[in-house]
Amino acid sequence: MQQPLTSKPVRRGGAVPIVITVLGVVTILFIVALIGAGSPATFIAGAIPSTAALIVCLLCYRWLDRWEPEPIRLTVMALIWGGSAAVIFSFLVEMAIPASEFATTAIVAPIVEEFAKASVFVIVATGIRKRELTSLTDHIYYAGICALGFAFVENLGYFALSSSTGDFVAMVIVRTGFGVFGHPLYTTATAVGIWAWRTKGGLWKAAAGYIVACLLHGLWNGGPTLLADSLGLDDAGQLTAMILVYIVLFVPVFIGTITMTTRNRRNEYEAVRSQLPLMVExxxxxxxxxxxxxxxxxxxxxxxxxxxxxxxxxxxxxxxxxxxxxxxxxxxxxxxxxxxxxxxxxxxxxxxxxxSRPDKLGQRPLMPPLPPMQPPTAW
Structure with a gap:
C-alpha cells in the first residue's frame, strides 16, 4: 500500500494558468451568449455535434498523452485559451483586414488563426511551465488541445449561421465530420517546428512549421472552391470537390501525422526503458x-x-x-x-x-544496509 507522500515534485505553473482559465471561461460564456442569441434553436442543435466532436477528440489526445500525462490545469488552460483569446484575436484581426470573402477564407484566416493558436506556447513555454514541455508529444498535445478549444467555439458560430436544414447537415458533415481534426492537424505542424527549434536550435524551423500549418489550413479552406471552379461545378459540387481535396491531400497528411506521433511515442517508451537501469543504480x-x-x-x-x-x-x-x-x-x-x-x-x-520517497515499492528497510553503489555521474 502506498502511503501519503511528504513531498511531491513541483509541477506548479503559478497563478497564470488559473487567471487565464477563469478569464477565458468568462469570455467563452460571453461569446456563446452572443452566438446563441441570434438563433437559439439552431445554436442548441449545433451544440450537440460540436460537443460530441470535442469530447471524442479530447479523449484521443488524452490517450496520446497517457505515457507521461500533462497536468490537468495546463490542459484546461490550453483548451480555454484556444476557445477565448485565440478566437477573439482571430475575429478582430480578420474583421480589420479588408479582403474578399475568398481571400479572407483561404489566405487571411489561415495566417491569423494559426498564429493565434500557436500563441498558446507563449504561455506554456515560459516560466516554470516550460519544464512540462519535455518531448515532441507534449508540444503536439498542447497545440492540439488549444486548437480543439478554437474549433469548438468556431463550430458553434457556424452552426448558428446555418439558414436551412441542408446548411445544418452540411455543417455537421464538414465541421464535425471531415474537418473534425482539421484545426489540431494544422497546428501540429507549428508544434513540430517549435519542438525542432527548442531542441536543435534555428528559429527558421518554427517559422517553417508555421508556414506549413498556414498552407494546410489555406488549402482546406480554399482548395475545394478553386477545384470546383476549375471543373465548372455548381454550388452542390462544392461538397464533391471538398471530398476530393480531403482524400487526395488530407488523408495522407493525417496518416502521416498519426504515424509520426505513434513512432515518437515508441521512441519515448524506448528512451524511458533505457534510463531505468541507471535510475535503479x-x-x-x-x-x-x-x-x-x-x-x-x-x-x-x-x-x-x-x-x-x-x-x-x-x-x-x-x-x-x-x-x-x-x-x-x-x-x-x-x-x-x-x-x-x-x-x-x-x-x-x-x-x-x-x-527521498518513503514509499518505494519493494523497499525492505529492516534489511542491513547494502554497500553504497556509485551512481552514474549523469544522475
Missing part, C-alpha cells in the same frame, strides 16, 4: 518499480491495485510513475545534448524527490 527507483514502469500492462495493474487502498494511494502511484517517466525523458535528452539549464534543473528536482 542511482537509487531513484527500486528494481520492482523499474520493472513495473517499463511494462504498460504492469503499470495498469499497479494502478488498479493501488486503487484498492483509496484515491490517495492511486494518486501517489500515478505521481511516482509520471515523475519517473519525466525524469527519464529529461535525462535522455540531456545525454543527447538537447535541452538547457531548465531541463537539467527539472531532472535534478525530480531525481531528488524520487530518491
Amino acid at each position: 542511482a537509487g531513484l527507483v527500486t528494481p520492482i518499480e523499474a520493472d513495473m514502469i517499463a511494462d504498460p500492462r504492469k503499470r495498469r495493474a499497479a494502478l488498479a491495485e493501488s486503487g484498492k487502498y483509496g484515491r490517495a494511494a492511486k494518486r501517489n502511484q500515478k505521481r511516482t510513475i509520471t515523475a519517473v517517466t519525466e525524469a527519464a525523458l529529461a535525462q535522455h535528452r540531456i545525454a543527447a545534448g538537447e535541452g538547457g539549464p531548465e531541463l537539467v534543473k527539472r531532472r535534478d528536482q525530480l531525481s531528488e524527490w524520487l530518491r
Whole structure:
C-alpha cells in the first residue's frame, strides 16, 4: 500500500494558468451568449455535434498523452485559451483586414488563426511551465488541445449561421465530420517546428512549421472552391470537390501525422526503458518499480491495485510513475545534448524527490544496509 507522500515534485505553473482559465471561461460564456442569441434553436442543435466532436477528440489526445500525462490545469488552460483569446484575436484581426470573402477564407484566416493558436506556447513555454514541455508529444498535445478549444467555439458560430436544414447537415458533415481534426492537424505542424527549434536550435524551423500549418489550413479552406471552379461545378459540387481535396491531400497528411506521433511515442517508451537501469543504480527507483514502469500492462495493474487502498494511494502511484517517466525523458535528452539549464534543473528536482520517497515499492528497510553503489555521474 502506498502511503501519503511528504513531498511531491513541483509541477506548479503559478497563478497564470488559473487567471487565464477563469478569464477565458468568462469570455467563452460571453461569446456563446452572443452566438446563441441570434438563433437559439439552431445554436442548441449545433451544440450537440460540436460537443460530441470535442469530447471524442479530447479523449484521443488524452490517450496520446497517457505515457507521461500533462497536468490537468495546463490542459484546461490550453483548451480555454484556444476557445477565448485565440478566437477573439482571430475575429478582430480578420474583421480589420479588408479582403474578399475568398481571400479572407483561404489566405487571411489561415495566417491569423494559426498564429493565434500557436500563441498558446507563449504561455506554456515560459516560466516554470516550460519544464512540462519535455518531448515532441507534449508540444503536439498542447497545440492540439488549444486548437480543439478554437474549433469548438468556431463550430458553434457556424452552426448558428446555418439558414436551412441542408446548411445544418452540411455543417455537421464538414465541421464535425471531415474537418473534425482539421484545426489540431494544422497546428501540429507549428508544434513540430517549435519542438525542432527548442531542441536543435534555428528559429527558421518554427517559422517553417508555421508556414506549413498556414498552407494546410489555406488549402482546406480554399482548395475545394478553386477545384470546383476549375471543373465548372455548381454550388452542390462544392461538397464533391471538398471530398476530393480531403482524400487526395488530407488523408495522407493525417496518416502521416498519426504515424509520426505513434513512432515518437515508441521512441519515448524506448528512451524511458533505457534510463531505468541507471535510475535503479542511482537509487531513484527500486528494481520492482523499474520493472513495473517499463511494462504498460504492469503499470495498469499497479494502478488498479493501488486503487484498492483509496484515491490517495492511486494518486501517489500515478505521481511516482509520471515523475519517473519525466525524469527519464529529461535525462535522455540531456545525454543527447538537447535541452538547457531548465531541463537539467527539472531532472535534478525530480531525481531528488524520487530518491527521498518513503514509499518505494519493494523497499525492505529492516534489511542491513547494502554497500553504497556509485551512481552514474549523469544522475
